[in-house]
Each structure stands twice: as C-alpha cells, then as structure tokens.
Amino acid sequence: MEIRGLEESLPEAPLSGSDTVYVESDHVSIGYRSKRTGIYKPACSDLNFNIKRGEFVVIIGSSGCGKTTFLEAVAGLVPVTRGEIRIGGHAIKGPGKERSLVFQSPSLFPWRNVRDNVLFSLQAQRNLTPETKARAEDLIALVGLKDVMESYPHELSGGMKQRVNLARALVTQPQLLLLDEPFGALDAQTREMMQHELVRIWQAADLGEARNAIFITHDVEEAVFLADRILVFSKSPASLAADIRVELPRPRLPAHKRSPEFLKFQDLVLSYLYQGDSNPRESAEDSR
Amino acid sequence: MSLATSDRAPSTTESDDGPSRGIVNWIRNHTKTAYGVLGVATVLILWQLTAVTGLVNVTIASDPTRVIAAEISLFSSGQIWGPLGGTAIEVGWGMLITLVVSIPLGLILGRVRALYDMTEPIINILNSVPYVLFLPVIIFWFGIGVQSRILLVIWAATLPLIINTTAGVRNLNSDYIRVARMCCAGRWTFYRSVLFPATLPYILTGIRLSIARALVGAIVAEFFLSGGGLGYFVQTATSNFDMNEAMAGILIMAVVAVVLTRLIGRLERRYTHWSQG
Structure with missing residues (x-):
C-alpha cells in the first residue's frame, strides 16, 4: 500500500536502491504514558511502509509530530507499542551494532578529544584494533577535522561538533545510519554546507556494501536535497501522509536547489505538509 | 575555522615563571x-x-x-617525624579506604534508584550528626588503637564523598546515556568510560571536602586516643607550657592541609578542565 506522489508523471527507474526490503515498519504505533498525568499519548499511529536496501530516506513532518520518536524506535531506544519494526527481517529489541544514530545535539563527551570521541563507539563495541583506529582517523580526515583531532569539544564550533557526531556514528560501519535533525541547530550557511558534506561523506565513506540512511528533518529543502525518497508524516500522532520518490540526478549540488525540478519536488512535499494542517487523518486517507 | 588547540588557560595565581624579571x-x-x-x-x-x-x-x-x-x-x-608520620598513617589509610569504598558506592547509589531511595535518609541523618559524637562508641567497639583513629577518619571523610559522587551521577546528562546505549556499551564500559569521567568534577569536589574532614577527624581522634600524631603532639606541648612547639605543630598541620588542597586543585585542572570551559 504505497502512497504515490507525482510518481506516475515521472520516470519509473529508481536512482538508487535495490529491490530487497531492508527496514519494515509493520503497522507501528508508538506512544508513552505521561509521567505527571498517567494519560497515554500516542506519538505515531499505524506507520506501515518498507525501506529498500540502499535507500536514503528522509522523514519530514512538523515539529512535535512524532518523527523523532519513530526514529528512536528504529534505533531501539524507545519500545514500540503496537506492530513491529524489522531490520533485515529481524524484529528489533534494542540498540544494535548494525545501527548508528547521529544525535540532534552533538552529545559529545567533553572529557574526550575529537579522536577519542570517535573511538568511543568502537571501544564500546570492543572493536578497537589498529585497523579500526586507522579507519577512525581516515574518517576524521574525511569529515574535515584532521587538524583538530586533539581538540576538546568545547573548543569546536557547532558545525564541527556535528561532524564529530557523524564520524562517531560512521566509524562502526553501520548498515543503517539514523540521523535525527542533525543540522537543525546550525545556522543557515553552516547547515547548507553540512548537507553538501553529508552527501559527499555518504558517498565517500568506507561503509562496505550497505548504506541505508533514515534522516529526520522539518526542512523541506533539506529533505529534497538529500533524499532518494521522502516520507511525509502528518501532525501528531504521526501517520504516513505521503511517500515521494525524489527522482533527481546525483550528485546533487547546492546550485541544483534553484532548478525547476527541485522546486517542483519542494512544492509537492509542502503541499502534503500543509494538507496535514487542516485534518491530518483525512488527508492521509485522501492520499491513498 | 582556526582555533587554539590544547591551549589550556594557565592559572594566573599559580603558574610560576621564575624570578627572571x-x-x-x-x-x-x-x-x-x-x-x-x-x-x-x-x-x-x-x-x-x-x-x-x-x-x-x-x-x-x-x-x-x-x-x-x-x-x-x-x-x-627528628623529633617531629614520629607525630607527623602517625597522623600521615591515619589520614593516608583513612583516605585510601574512603576513596576505594565511597566512589564506587556513590556511582552505584546514583544509578540504582531503589538503593538511592533506601539509603538517602540514612546518609542524610548520619551526615547531619556531628561525627565526633561517634568517637566514644568507636572506642567502645574497637578500642584505643590506631584502627579506631583510622575508623574515625573514614567515618568523617566518607559521607561527603558519597553524597557528592551520588549527586554528580544524578546530574548526568541523559544524552551521554543515550550515546552509550546506542553504541551498545556494556555496563563496565559505561561505568568506567562514561559515568566516572562525567562525574569526576563532583568526585574531586567531594575529595576536597573529604580531606578537610579527614584531617579534623585525625586530630580529634588523637586528642581522645592519645597514641601519637600531631594532635597529641600539640596537646602535649600545650600541657607542658611549650607554646613555641605547640604553634610549630599547628604550622606543620597548616602546611599539610594547604599542600593536600593544592594537590586536589592540580588534579582538577588536569582532569576536569573541560567542565569549566
């Protein structure tokens, strides 16, 4: 039951991604009980979709709609209330070594320098070898922090901290990279640069065969720029409002952001986002 | 994107750059x-x-x-070495045992909610009662030997350290926990590489308080358990109307206290410079 946006009017062939299903969200509902009132609050309701191997999926929705909750459930940090999330056919029960999360705030350890922050995920997974250490240094160079390897987080700018955050997530060679609004707190210029960098790193990093990513944002331009596929979430509780395949050629450059095709996709995403404004449930029904 | 790497702000009060100019x-x-x-x-x-x-x-x-x-x-x-050594043994053993016991205990109490809720009232009550009051009981139980003096030092020093460590753990940034969980860190890695370093500023503050109380504990114990040490030395000198010696003993104690405090300050600058910046 895939929801199609403009897909009919655009060429069929996917730009990336194979036909193998990798992540399955099987009628997933997530909610939590308010600590103060004890009332159950749904965050996501009946999310049902598959993500194929190799897809860069962006989930977009207004703030507070439950998209971060969904990502945390995929990460294994938050339990699913109903339904099941499967990765490679296995239902997730908690965090796993095949997944990495790039946090919204950099969440670096202030007592560790850049190199040791990146090495932490390897250390935690008991995978500190000369080979992985060398990989970590390559990755730090790749994210452009070679010169500040020995610096401490408080000596870095916001953009640099997020690069460390990204390197820490990539160093374990995750099959599924989860990114929770990683550039949300950055200024517009840095954010644009980081989007471009992410695409570059995503393509250059030594990740082996698999490179799946789920990226959360509320920025439409960012979504279209990065995504193979955009999932639009309705307002809280989040349900799937639209599923849009972004058929734009790669590599994408910042200059492409003003091209008519790019703007067309942006308008399309926006229309689904705004549709959700009046009555989320109905709009979700409509788009089916 | 240039920044001063590893250029820690030198302390203006303590760095000595020689009497050159x-x-x-x-x-x-x-x-x-x-x-x-x-x-x-x-x-x-x-x-x-x-x-x-x-x-x-x-x-x-x-x-x-x-x-x-x-x-x-x-x-x-060489008359002073005996009393000085006596106090050093009491404070040294007392602090060693305090550190080994209180830091892990504080870390665990801060993490395990049920244990914290169970022990919090007891620790608060024990901490509010002046610890010197326990001295007669300690003597009654353990006699007047060196072990009683060490025990009073531990009794005096341990509570501030436990309380500070626990407070530090409970103030732990929840992001750190999420990072550790996401990286699949085991319990030992979490305690050693996340919880301990994150709590270290609180622990060092606790140690600072602990040392001050340990010194008081040692001196008080020596007053009561006349078995040597600087406290006993000053008391004896005063009883003999030898004020010069008494004051000299006090001066030595002051120097010891200042040196120990400076040592902690040094550790703080070395290991927790990140928490001030």
Missing part, C-alpha cells in the same frame, strides 16, 4: 598572590611586634621567630 614584574603578574602574602606578613609582623613590645606574654602566645626556631629544632632533632 625581578620582583616588581612578579607582583604585577600575581596581584592576588601578592596580596595574600601581604596579609600573612601583616599578621606575623603584628604578632611579632606585640611580643617584642611586651604587650603579650611570649610564654603564653609565643611569637613567629620562636616558632621558626622551634620548627628548626623539631626537624633537626
């Missing part, structure tokens, strides 16, 4: 220390003056030159 320059760069020295010097001079002019009786109050003379004789005769 004379005392005037030194004073200009160390105004705080200079005023501190001036304050101490003023007190010493006034003390000396009151003694020299006969305003106070030197046999009762002593004076700085006599204290220094006593100090020299104590060290040259």
Whole structure:
C-alpha cells in the first residue's frame, strides 16, 4: 500500500536502491504514558511502509509530530507499542551494532578529544584494533577535522561538533545510519554546507556494501536535497501522509536547489505538509 | 575555522615563571598572590611586634621567630617525624579506604534508584550528626588503637564523598546515556568510560571536602586516643607550657592541609578542565 506522489508523471527507474526490503515498519504505533498525568499519548499511529536496501530516506513532518520518536524506535531506544519494526527481517529489541544514530545535539563527551570521541563507539563495541583506529582517523580526515583531532569539544564550533557526531556514528560501519535533525541547530550557511558534506561523506565513506540512511528533518529543502525518497508524516500522532520518490540526478549540488525540478519536488512535499494542517487523518486517507 | 588547540588557560595565581624579571614584574603578574602574602606578613609582623613590645606574654602566645626556631629544632632533632608520620598513617589509610569504598558506592547509589531511595535518609541523618559524637562508641567497639583513629577518619571523610559522587551521577546528562546505549556499551564500559569521567568534577569536589574532614577527624581522634600524631603532639606541648612547639605543630598541620588542597586543585585542572570551559 504505497502512497504515490507525482510518481506516475515521472520516470519509473529508481536512482538508487535495490529491490530487497531492508527496514519494515509493520503497522507501528508508538506512544508513552505521561509521567505527571498517567494519560497515554500516542506519538505515531499505524506507520506501515518498507525501506529498500540502499535507500536514503528522509522523514519530514512538523515539529512535535512524532518523527523523532519513530526514529528512536528504529534505533531501539524507545519500545514500540503496537506492530513491529524489522531490520533485515529481524524484529528489533534494542540498540544494535548494525545501527548508528547521529544525535540532534552533538552529545559529545567533553572529557574526550575529537579522536577519542570517535573511538568511543568502537571501544564500546570492543572493536578497537589498529585497523579500526586507522579507519577512525581516515574518517576524521574525511569529515574535515584532521587538524583538530586533539581538540576538546568545547573548543569546536557547532558545525564541527556535528561532524564529530557523524564520524562517531560512521566509524562502526553501520548498515543503517539514523540521523535525527542533525543540522537543525546550525545556522543557515553552516547547515547548507553540512548537507553538501553529508552527501559527499555518504558517498565517500568506507561503509562496505550497505548504506541505508533514515534522516529526520522539518526542512523541506533539506529533505529534497538529500533524499532518494521522502516520507511525509502528518501532525501528531504521526501517520504516513505521503511517500515521494525524489527522482533527481546525483550528485546533487547546492546550485541544483534553484532548478525547476527541485522546486517542483519542494512544492509537492509542502503541499502534503500543509494538507496535514487542516485534518491530518483525512488527508492521509485522501492520499491513498 | 582556526582555533587554539590544547591551549589550556594557565592559572594566573599559580603558574610560576621564575624570578627572571625581578620582583616588581612578579607582583604585577600575581596581584592576588601578592596580596595574600601581604596579609600573612601583616599578621606575623603584628604578632611579632606585640611580643617584642611586651604587650603579650611570649610564654603564653609565643611569637613567629620562636616558632621558626622551634620548627628548626623539631626537624633537626627528628623529633617531629614520629607525630607527623602517625597522623600521615591515619589520614593516608583513612583516605585510601574512603576513596576505594565511597566512589564506587556513590556511582552505584546514583544509578540504582531503589538503593538511592533506601539509603538517602540514612546518609542524610548520619551526615547531619556531628561525627565526633561517634568517637566514644568507636572506642567502645574497637578500642584505643590506631584502627579506631583510622575508623574515625573514614567515618568523617566518607559521607561527603558519597553524597557528592551520588549527586554528580544524578546530574548526568541523559544524552551521554543515550550515546552509550546506542553504541551498545556494556555496563563496565559505561561505568568506567562514561559515568566516572562525567562525574569526576563532583568526585574531586567531594575529595576536597573529604580531606578537610579527614584531617579534623585525625586530630580529634588523637586528642581522645592519645597514641601519637600531631594532635597529641600539640596537646602535649600545650600541657607542658611549650607554646613555641605547640604553634610549630599547628604550622606543620597548616602546611599539610594547604599542600593536600593544592594537590586536589592540580588534579582538577588536569582532569576536569573541560567542565569549566
């Protein structure tokens, strides 16, 4: 039951991604009980979709709609209330070594320098070898922090901290990279640069065969720029409002952001986002 | 994107860059220390003056030159090493046991909610009761040997450290926990590589308080359990009307306290520089 946006009017062939299903969200509902009132609050309701191997999926929705909750459930940090999330056919029960999360705030350890922050995920997974250490240094160079390897987080700018955050997530060679609004707190210029960098790193990093990513944002331009596929979430509780395949050629450059095709996709995403404004449930029904 | 790497702000009060450009320059760069020295010097001079002019009786109050003379004789005769060593053994063993027990205990109490809720009232009550009050009980249970003195030192020092460590753990940034979980860190890695370093600023503050209380504990124990140590030494000297020796003992104690405090300050700058920045 895939929801199609403009897909009919655009060429069929996917730009990336194979036909193998990798992540399955099987009628997933997530909610939590308010600590103060004890009332159950749904965050996501009946999310049902598959993500194929190799897809860069962006989930977009207004703030507070439950998209971060969904990502945390995929990460294994938050339990699913109903339904099941499967990765490679296995239902997730908690965090796993095949997944990495790039946090919204950099969440670096202030007592560790850049190199040791990146090495932490390897250390935690008991995978500190000369080979992985060398990989970590390559990755730090790749994210452009070679010169500040020995610096401490408080000596870095916001953009640099997020690069460390990204390197820490990539160093374990995750099959599924989860990114929770990683550039949300950055200024517009840095954010644009980081989007471009992410695409570059995503393509250059030594990740082996698999490179799946789920990226959360509320920025439409960012979504279209990065995504193979955009999932639009309705307002809280989040349900799937639209599923849009972004058929734009790669590599994408910042200059492409003003091209008519790019703007067309942006308008399309926006229309689904705004549709959700009046009555989320109905709009979700409509788009089916 | 340039930034000063590994350029820790040097402390203005403590770094000594040698007497290369004379005392005037030194004073200009160390105004705080200079005023501190001036304050101490003023007190010493006034003390000396009151003694020299006969305003106070030197046999009762002593004076700085006599204290220094006593100090020299104590060290040259080696008479002081016994009491100093006695106190050092009590404080050393007491602090060692306190550190080994209190830090892990504080870390665990901060993490395990049920244990924290169970122990919090007890720890608060024990911490509010002046610990000296337990001394008669300790003597009754363990006698008047060195073990009782060490026990009082531990009793005095352990609670501030446990309380501080626990407070640090409970203030742990929840992002750190999420990072550790996401990286699949095991419990040992979490305690050793996340919880302990994150809590270290609180732990060092706790140690600072602990040492101060350990010194008081040791001295009080020596007053009551007359088995040697600096406390016993000062008490005996005072009973013998030897004020010069008594003051010399107090001075040694002051130096020990300052050195230990400075040591902690050094550790703080070395290991927790990230928490001030």
